[in-house]
Amino acid sequence: MPAADLQLDWMRAFVAVVDAGSLTAAAPLVHRSQSALSMQLKKLEDAVGRPVLNRGPRHLELTPTGLELLGHARRLLEVHAQAQAALHGPALSGRVSLGVPDDYAATYLTPVLRSFATRHAGVEITLVCEQSTSLLPKISRGEIDLALVSRDRANRGTPLFREPLVWVGAPQHEAWRRDPLPVATYEVGSLVRKHALAALDAQRRAYRVAYNSASLAGQLAAVESGLAVAVLTRCCLPPGLQLLQDKHGLPALPSVEVAVVRSRASAGSGAVDALHAEVLRTLRRAG
Structure with a gap:
């Protein structure tokens, strides 16, 4: 047969x-x-x-x-x-600069790029991996075309999905038991930092900022070494770290809304149009 x-x-x-x-x-x-x-x-x-x-x-x-x-x-x-x-029709060509924070890159960008490259192999993509606080000014200045960002206000870009924030710690060090609580945070102005410290203030939990960096790798190093606990997006939680909850004495955290934003300078670019549409098609979903 x-x-x-x-x-x-x-x-x-x-x-x-x-x-x-x-x-x-x-x-x-x-x-x-x-x-x-x-x-x-x-x-x-x-x-x-x-x-x-x-x-x-x-x-x-x-x-x-x-x-x-x-x-x-x-x-x-x-x-x-x-x-x-x-x-x-003729194959699409051109260049697109795409910004994405480190914590969103592996989980969410991989399927977008794979699908886009299948359709538009002639488009060159430049990736800029930085935090949302750095990407948004670059979008405004037209230095990059598109960016995935943590949405800091309701009218910023097009919403895609919500990403939970979580407390993390190294189980062998138990930094969450210390008083005051040592915290590793992102840079001043970061939405994640704002939510983390606001939650501790609302709980009236004594804390100190032990580590401050815009780098995800730096945050992970601080936690893995036992220097502090940190707040990360759930999508980037590595296997070796422990998810901390209320039973560890830590307050509940909100989720952040992830959006795609586009620069005004990219208007009229077919390559940017196509990648923007691919981001929406691949990542946009309910709630």
Whole structure:
């Protein structure tokens, strides 16, 4: 019996789930419901004749067959995108400067860039990894075209999603037991710093700023060495640090709204238009 054809939609669903890490996260990327996405994966596995993903309660894992298939799937999707570009107009080219804080880069930027590069391989992207407090003035001055930022006011850019803030500490040092509480914070003006210190003030918890830096790496070093606890976005919590909660004597924290902002100077750039649309398509979701 001849092997069943591998439909492009099934391959697209497979790649989206692998990149997003779950059916729930992948569904909006391919504009499908979670159940429809699951059905496409089942059809793919039926056609292949073997499982391509092991579905655990908290994560997905590629099987050896899935690992082998993934490279082929990516190449097929890339060739398909190139064919569409060739048939429907000249390939997009140009340059885009994109700003993103370190803590958002790995989690949220990777799927955006991967998807964009598949569609627009001729666009050169320059990444500027700095905190929101540095990126926003650069947007205003037209030094960068787009930026993902922690939204500091309601009319800033286009909202994408909310990111929880969390207290973190090194379990072997238990810095959260000290009085006053040693805190590592971002630079003055940082929204994360503002929320962290306001929460401690509201709790009337004595604290001292033991470390002050705009660098995520510096924050992590301060926490891992036992110098302090810190407030980070949940997406960048590394495996070796402990998530601290009210049972550790620390106050609840709000979430921050992440938005994409665009400079006025980039108006009329097709490359910036395309990347802006890709950011919205990939990252914008409810609540």
